[in-house]
Amino acid sequence: MYRTEFPLLIAMLVASPFVTAADLARQDYILNCQGCHLADGSGAPGKVPNLKGFLGNFLHVPGGREYMIQVPGVAHSVLDNGRLAAVMNWVLENFSRDQVPPDHVPFNADEIGRLRADGLLDVNTRRAELLATIEKKLGVKAVTAP
Amino acid sequence: MITNWLDAITERMTRSVAQRTSRRGFLGSVGATLIGGAALPLLPVARAGGGDGQPAPPSQDPGDPTSCDYWRNCSIDGYLCSCCGGSMNSCPPGTDMSPVTWIGTCRNPADGKDYIISYNDCCGKNSCGACFCNRNERDRPLYRPGTANDYNWCVGTKSIAYHCTVTLILGVATTPS
Numbered sequence: 657m658y659r660t661e662f663p664l665l666i667a668m669l670v671a672s673p674f675v676t677a678a679d680l681a682r683q684d685y686i687l688n689c690q691g692c693h694l695a696d697g698s699g700a701p702g703k704v705p706n707l708k709g710f711l712g713n714f715l716h717v718p719g720g721r722e723y724m725i726q727v728p729g730v731a732h733s734v735l736d737n738g739r740l741a742a743v744m745n746w747v748l749e750n751f752s753r754d755q756v757p758p759d760h761v762p763f764n765a766d767e768i769g770r771l772r773a774d775g776l777l778d779v780n781t782r783r784a785e786l787l788a789t790i791e792k793k794l795g796v797k798a799v800t801a802p
Numbered sequence: 803m804i805t806n807w808l809d810a811i812t813e814r815m816t817r818s819v820a821q822r823t824s825r826r827g828f829l830g831s832v833g834a835t836l837i838g839g840a841a842l843p844l845l846p847v848a849r850a851g852g853g854d855g856q857p858a859p860p861s862q863d864p865g866d867p868t869s870c871d872y873w874r875n876c877s878i879d880g881y882l883c884s885c886c887g888g889s890m891n892s893c894p895p896g897t898d899m900s901p902v903t904w905i906g907t908c909r910n911p912a913d914g915k916d917y918i919i920s921y922n923d924c925c926g927k928n929s930c931g932a933c934f935c936n937r938n939e940r941d942r943p944l945y946r947p948g949t950a951n952d953y954n955w956c957v958g959t960k961s962i963a964y965h966c967t968v969t970l971i972l973g974v975a976t977t978p979s
Contacts, residue, residue: 675976683976691905700902700958
C-alpha cells in the first residue's frame with residue numbers, strides 16, 4: 657500500500673517552502689532593524705524609538721502611514737521595496753497588532769517605492785507633530801521619544 | 803438511458819477500486835499524508851532567531867575565541883571580551899552589555915552555515931587594550947549607521963566608555979543576507 661503514498665510524501669517534501677515569507681521578513685528585521693530597535697521592538701529610551709505596542713498608532717492619523725516609511729531608517733534601508741514592505745507588515749503584525757486599525761491595508765512594494773523616494777528633511781519636527789496628533793486623537797503618549 | 807450508462811461505469815470503477823485497495827489501506831494513506839504534512843515543520847530546518855533567548859551554540863565551533871581569525875569575529879572592530887576577563891558571550895566584571903548592537907552574519911567553517919551574530923559592546927570601563935581585531939566583513943561606511951562598526955555602540959548603557967565586544971549567536975540565517 658505504500659507504493660502510492662511515498663511518491664506523494666516526497667512530492668510534498670520537495671514542494672514545501674522551507675523558508676516562509678514570515679521567516680524571511682523576520683530575518684530581514686533581525687539583520688536590518690533589530691540592532692537598534694531590539695528583538696522585541698522596544699528600542700532604547702531617548703535614543704531609539706519604541707515600536708512595541710505603539711507603531712500602529714501612526715496609522716490612525718493623517719500622514720502617519722507615510723511617515724512610517726519616510727523615516728530615514730526605513731527609507732534608506734538596503735532592502736528592496738518588496739522585502740521592505742514585508743518587514744513593515746511583519747513589524748506591525750508582531751509588535752503592534754492591537755494598535756493597527758481594522759481597515760488597515762498592508763504595505764506593498766509600489767507604495768513603499770513611492771514613499772521612500774519622498775523622504776523627510778526634518779524628521780524630529782514631523783514626528784513631534786504626529787505624536788501630538790496621536791495623543792490628542794487616541795489619548796496615548798509615545799513611550800520613548802528620541 | 804444515459805443514467806444507466808453512468809451507473810454502469812460508476813459501478814465498474816467502484817468495484818475495480820474496491821478489488822485493488824482496502825479500506826484500511828486508504829485510511830493508512832490518509833494518515834500517512836496527514837502525519838507527513840504535520841511533521842514537515844519539525845524537520846531540522848534553520849529558522850532565524852527562532853524562539854526567545856540565546857539559541858543553542860552550533861555543535862561544531864572550531865577555532866580559538868581569543869583569535870581574530872575565529873569565525874564569529876568576521877565583522878568585529880574592537881577588543882575581544884574573551885581576552886579581557888569576559889567571554890564570547892559575557893562582559894567582563896564592571897561593564898554592562900549594550901542592548902543596541904551591530905548585527906551581521908558569519909559563516910561557521912565546520913558546518914558551512916551562516917550564523918547571525920550580534921556584536922554587543924561592553925561598556926563602563928576604558929578600552930581593554932587586548933586582542934584588538936578589525937576584520938570588518940560587510941562593514942559599511944558611516945552613512946549607513948546600522949551596519950557601520952566604527953561607531954561607539956555603547957547606546958542604552960549607563961556609561962558610553964567602550965571596553966570590549968562580545969559575539970552572540972542570534973540564530974542561523976535562512977538565506978544569504
